[in-house]
Amino acid sequence: MKTLLLSALGFVSICSMVSAYEVAGSKPIEKLESEVAKVIASKKLICIVYTGRDESCPHCAAAAANGVKAVRGSAECVVIKEAQAKDKSFTAKFTPAVQAVLAKQPTNAWVSFNVFDAEMNTLIASIGRELETDKKATKEFTEKVKAARAALK
Secondary structure, three states: OHHHHHHHHHHHHHHHHOOOOOOOOOEEHHHHHHHHHHHHHHOOEEEEEEEOOOOOOHHHHHHHHHHHHHHOOOEEEEEEEHHHHHOHHHHOOOOHHHHHHHHOOOOOOOEEEEEEOOOOOOEEEEEOHHHHOOHHHHHHHHHHHHHHHHHHO
16 A cells, blocks of 8 residues: 555656756747748748647657757747637737637647748748657658758748
8 A cells, every 4th residue: 555655756757847848949939020021131931839728648749859850950940839829919019820720729638830921921841749659741741841940031
């Protein structure tokens, strides 16, 4: 009985130590304006990374790490969280293309990379948690992003 109790306590303490994953090199959505100015000046794309409510999902963390690699050098990333994306008054300031993408995002344990042109009028490429394990989908996503970036030069 003591062993079972100690095992349960150990599991709970380990679970509580799991921290929120971060999207490396990204800025919060509140910095979108300055990031847009940066992408226009550097002829890059803008990537809106949507994160669901579950910020400790290891699958989302792995997908986010692969997503950062996929857009590296081609796009600047800003992160919007699920609660912000569901707030109509918050998303009203975005273009219709961005609003449409955000309205379709799943909830809870989810992450997606949505790459737009600098004016955020055209969705160039979008991918979700497939980034974690689907190498073919990740490669196709990366190629679309790189081709769009090359067209800007």
